C-alpha cells in the first residue's frame with residue numbers, strides 16, 4: 131500500500147485539517163506522503179494522485195460542502211482504468227453534530243464510484259473549529275482516536291468502523307442538549323465563550339448582529 135494524503139484545507143498548514151492529517155499519519159507505517167492542496171495546482175495534484183494505490187482526502191466542511199480547492203482536484207481526477215485504486219475521506223467541521231455532513235458524505239461515496247475507485251468510507255468529526263487553538267490536553271482524546279484510526283488503517287487498509295462511529299458523536303443534538311446549550315449561551319458560558327473571544331480578537335464583536343444583506347424594507 132502506498133498512500134497519498136491530501137490536506138484539502140484552504141488554510142493549508144495553519145488549519146485544523148493539518149492537525150487531523152498529522153495525527154492520523156502518526157499511526158501509519160506504510161509509505162505515506164502528505165500534500166497540501168492550498169500550495170499546489172489542482173490539476174498537478176490530481177495527476178500526481180494517480181501514482182498512489184490509496185488516496186485519502188482530508189478537508190474542513192465549508193457551507194455544508196467541500197471547499198472549492200478540493201472540488202477543483204476531484205474534477206481533475208480521471209477514472210481509474212482497472213479499479214485497483216482506493217479512496218477515503220476525512221471531514222472535520224465546526225458545528226457539533228455530524229449529521230450535517232451526511233450530504234457531503236453521500237456525494238463523496240458517489241464520487242468514488244464515478245472515479246471507479248474503491249470507496250473506503252468517510253470519517254466525520256464535528257466540533258473541531260477550535261482544535262488548533264486548544265491546549266494539547268483538551269485535544270488528547272481526539273489525537274488518540276486519530277492515531278488509532280491511522281494504525282488500524284495501516285493494518286487493515288480501511289478505516290476502523292468503531293472509531294468512525296465514536297468520532298461522529300453526537301450525530302444529532304437531542305432537544306434537551308439544545309435547551310442546555312441555549313441556556314449556557316444566555317449566560318455566556320460554553321461554546322459562546324470561544325465565539326465571543328474570536329469576535330473580539332477579530333474586532334467584530336460590535337458587529338455581531340449586523341445583517342449586511344438586508345435591504346431597507348427589512349427583507350433579504
Ligand SMILES: Cc1cc2nc3c(=O)[nH]c(=O)nc-3n(C[C@H](O)[C@H](O)[C@H](O)COP(=O)(O)O)c2cc1C
Nearest residue numbers: 139145146147190191192193194223224225258259
Ligand atoms: C467559510 C467557512 C464556512 C464554514 N462552514 C461550515 C459549515 O457549514 N458547517 C460547519 O460545521 N462548520 C463550518 N465551518 C467551520 C470549519 O469547518 C471549521 O472551522 C474547520 O475546523 C476549519 O478547518 P481548517 O482550519 O482546516 O480550514 C466553516 C468555516 C468557514 C471558514
